[in-house]
Amino acid sequence: ASWVPSDRYLVETDCPYLAPIPFRGKRNEPSYVRYVARKVAFLRAETLEKVAEDSTQNFFRLFSKAELL
Secondary structure, three states, X not given: OOOOOOOOOOOOOOOOOOOOOOOOOXXXXXXXXXXXXXXXXXXXXXXXXXXXHHHHHHHHHHOOOOOXX
């Protein structure tokens, strides 16, 4: 995560297994993606807001037919 260019990554969870800490051992939920993003931000020495902005832009660039609600 620390060396991937900022315009080339997405943030996701591995549902339904392998929940992030602090939920390890429980069923994973999509709402836990913020914990993954927090870890990515730490590894990249960036803010959570920067990771959220970059990964959201990357999502819409990759999935160009998706609509922002």
